[in-house]
Amino acid sequence: MDCLFCNIISKKQDAYVIFEDDSHIAIMDKYPIQKGHSLVMPKIHHEKIIDMSDDEVGKLFSMVPTIARGIMAATGADGFNIGQNNGRSANQIIPHVHVHIIPRYNKVGNLWTRRMITNDTDLDDLAKKIRKNMKSG
Template identity: 80%
Template sequence: MDCLFCNIINKKHDAHVIFEDDSHIVIMDKYPIQKGHSLVIPKIHHEKIIDMTNEEVGALFSKVPDVARGIIAATGADGFNLGQNNGRSANQIIPHVHVHIIPRYQKVGNPWARRMIATDGDLKELAKKIRDNIKSS
């Protein structure tokens, strides 16, 4: 099975990694809804959240606050949305469970539908800044 996120986890595909431990990896979204949009991904492949055990789901979401604090510190975001899509009809593009952390900026508003295309240079710089701001609690 060829899965983009498994390939990223196995270092067969590049990504801008902002956090990694034994069980999870966090990367910058290549097509951000807003600056700093990141994805928290469990290393074990499951397609949907309903394929996971409750413990695995708990472990996945327990990574979110530290990363979100890092993103806020690095970007100056005023808030953030969490998104977790399951199935094509729900806009799940990559069939490997992930949680979106989408920073929000008062001055920008909330254009859900519009995405940017980030350059590698921008993502690399911002990924480093967020990495430097992630502290384990």
């Protein structure tokens, strides 16, 4: 398997690193949605977040506030989105778990994907089904 992010982690591929410790790395997104768009990821390869333990997920997301504060201060952004995609159908381009931090700017606006309209019955039924099928990592 040839993973772009694993190659960055192993220094086989260049990237703009903004944070690194023994278990995580944060880099600038090469194709940013907005100025300052960055990615935070574990150094251990996992394709999807459901492949990780709850502890690993917690450690990954615990990195986000510190990195987001740095991005906000450096860019002067007015806010930010956090995104995490799993699987090609969810627009995960690189199959290595990563969290997007996307700065947002009042002067630019925030285009978001179209939302689905549903009803209370559908929401309640789906919520019950999800609760029934939840498992810890």
